[in-house]
Amino acid sequence: MSHTDVQAAIxxxxxxxxxxxxxxxxxxxxxxxxxxxxxxxxxxxxxxRWPADGLPPNPGAWLTLTATRMAIDRIRREAKRDGxxxxxxxxxxxxxxxxxxxxxxERLRLIFTCCHPALAMPSxxxxxxxxxxxxxxxxxxxxxxxxxxxxxxxxxxxxAKIKAARIPCRVPSAEDLPARVxxxxxxxxxxxxxxxxxxxxxxxxxxGDLTAEAIRLTRLLGALLPADGEVTGLLALMxxxxxxxxxxxxxxxELVALDEQDxxxxxxxxxxxxxxxxxxxxxxxxxxxxxGRYQILAAINAVHTSARDIRDTDWSQVVAxxxxxxxxxxxxxxxxNRAIAVAELDGPQVALAAVDRLADVLAGYHAYHATRAxxxxxxxxxxxxxxxxxxxxxxxxxxxxxxxxxxxxxxLR
Amino acid sequence: MQYLVSVIHDSRDPSSVEAEAAEQAAIDVFNAxxxxxxxxxxxxxxxxxxxxxxxxxRGGDAVVTDGPFVESKEFLVGFWIIDAPDLDVxxxxxxEGSKACNRKIEVRPFL
Numbered sequence: 001m002s003h004t005d006v007q008a009a010i011x012x013x014x015x016x017x018x019x020x021x022x023x024x025x026x027x028x029x030x031x032x033x034x035x036x037x038x039x040x041x042x043x044x045x046x047x048x049r050w051p052a053d054g055l056p057p058n059p060g061a062w063l064t065l066t067a068t069r070m071a072i073d074r075i076r077r078e079a080k081r082d083g084x085x086x087x088x089x090x091x092x093x094x095x096x097x098x099x100x101x102x103x104x105x106e107r108l109r110l111i112f113t114c115c116h117p118a119l120a121m122p123s124x125x126x127x128x129x130x131x132x133x134x135x136x137x138x139x140x141x142x143x144x145x146x147x148x149x150x151x152x153x154x155x156x157x158x159x160a161k162i163k164a165a166r167i168p169c170r171v172p173s174a175e176d177l178p179a180r181v182x183x184x185x186x187x188x189x190x191x192x193x194x195x196x197x198x199x200x201x202x203x204x205x206x207x208g209d210l211t212a213e214a215i216r217l218t219r220l221l222g223a224l225l226p227a228d229g230e231v232t233g234l235l236a237l238m239x240x241x242x243x244x245x246x247x248x249x250x251x252x253x254e255l256v257a258l259d260e261q262d263x264x265x266x267x268x269x270x271x272x273x274x275x276x277x278x279x280x281x282x283x284x285x286x287x288x289x290x291x292g293r294y295q296i297l298a299a300i301n302a303v304h305t306s307a308r309d310i311r312d313t314d315w316s317q318v319v320a321x322x323x324x325x326x327x328x329x330x331x332x333x334x335x336x337n338r339a340i341a342v343a344e345l346d347g348p349q350v351a352l353a354a355v356d357r358l359a360d361v362l363a364g365y366h367a368y369h370a371t372r373a374x375x376x377x378x379x380x381x382x383x384x385x386x387x388x389x390x391x392x393x394x395x396x397x398x399x400x401x402x403x404x405x406x407x408x409x410x411x412l413r
Numbered sequence: 414m415q416y417l418v419s420v421i422h423d424s425r426d427p428s429s430v431e432a433e434a435a436e437q438a439a440i441d442v443f444n445a446x447x448x449x450x451x452x453x454x455x456x457x458x459x460x461x462x463x464x465x466x467x468x469x470x471r472g473g474d475a476v477v478t479d480g481p482f483v484e485s486k487e488f489l490v491g492f493w494i495i496d497a498p499d500l501d502v503x504x505x506x507x508x509e510g511s512k513a514c515n516r517k518i519e520v521r522p523f524l
Contacts, residue, residue, distance in 0.1 A: 165416075165500045165520075166499045166500050167499070168501050
């Protein structure tokens with residue numbers, strides 16, 4: 001195996017095994033900090049030794065065993081320094097061999113701990129990307145455009161709270177499970193959305209690294225909770241959204257709206273997989289299991305990705321799905337998106353009336369003004385449209401979206 | 414593991430006699446449950462902050478000041494100390510306590 005092959009293999013093993021190694025150590029030692037550091041040391045040891053020694057037959061087992069030894073060494077060193085003997089119990093309980101090829105739900109427990117509602121949302125996202133996703137602190141800092149030291153402190157604070165307040169590392173009880181799964185999905189959706197349309201001007205407008213990471217973690221959650229329709233729904237939503245990414249950015253770096261995208265560039269494999277997942281959820285809905293918001297959003301995206309072009313889209317189906325969604329969640333952003341579909345079905349005048357009713361709550365949201373601008377443009381109300389585009393451009397942060405809105409404004413006649 | 418459940422009063426409106434009686438009845442039910450299930454350590458209600466006295470004896474000469482150490486619209490009106498195996502249990506009890514006393518609460522671990 002060449003040096004490059006070993007490097008690539010280590011990268012693959014890191015993706016596949018990181019969460020498993022961390023989760024096994026958390027279960028064994030009950031300490032996130034220790035688990036994370038020992039796992040990082042074990043991977044560093046792999047980088048050092050595997051190119052010379054070759055890959056071990058079971059890389060995951062090698063890593064878990066190495067990390068466990070490193071954790072024990074660390075506990076011994078600290079015990080010696082503190083002059084205490086409290087480590088005795090941990091060291092006698094030798095479950096390292098059992099921790100190999102472990103039950104899947106260790107990672108699930110870790111996910112629920114990282115996404116605990118007693119942690120602030122940014123901490124949940126950062127901790128999940130670090131402990132489950134295996135991203136480095138520097139990589140996570142780049143995601144949020146904050147300094148590495150600030151991100152390091154945020155993660156350290158979150159780990160300290162988990163320890164001090166005794167946030168448990170376990171799958172929540174049946175009564176809490178739906179709400180807690182919802183919390184995990186919110187974290188994954190946030191990561192995905194930042195990749196789908198980066199909020200700030202200082203990063204690439206579309207972040208394939210983040211959408212890929214969100215999809216990977218959602219797949220993992222789906223494998224751990226196969227019966228949860230909302231996890232499947234979110235995965236389908238992400239796949240059907242990600243499928244359009246190749247067509248969402250023009251050669252000049254401008255965001256391309258759905259109606260102008262070259263649908264031939266959509267990723268057919270992702271669409272096939274997403275449609276298959278949506279069909280599975282439709283069958284469940286037909287059997288009487290009411291779909292949640294992610295499943296409905298996935299179904300809306302399935303309608304879009306089934307159409308050959310924008311005119312071929314089944315807009316009455318899209319509006320009906322939005323009606324169902326509004327029944328679950330009357331958030332103004334959902335009402336806004338419904339209005340965009342209404343414009344295709346009942347015309348821009350009807351849609352504009354619905355959008356204008358959101359003025360109070362969405363005045364600071366760029367998409368509200370961009371939607372109004374587009375509807376006003378279609379109604380021939382040029383000066384009002386231009387003003388709305390300008391307002392949207394002022395509020396937008398994504399460079400590709402600003403380029404798109406600017407062209408639309410400059411094209412007004 | 415012990416947690417302090419602080420009861421935070423954040424309204425200037427005096428509550429009616431009926432409302433207070435209903436709150437006290439609900440708190441009694443909640444307290445009985447804490448005791449039955451082995452979570453009870455201690456609980457108490459506090460007088461208004463206006464009746465507090467601050468003492469600073471760090472300099473050797475005890476300085477006594479009338480009133481609370483910090484003026485705030487929100488203040489502590491009572492607390493529970495509960496025993497719970499982890500934060501999930503403490504938060505579930507805290508949520509029920511908040512409903513019983515009709516106020517927001519803060520759950521904080523002891524060292």
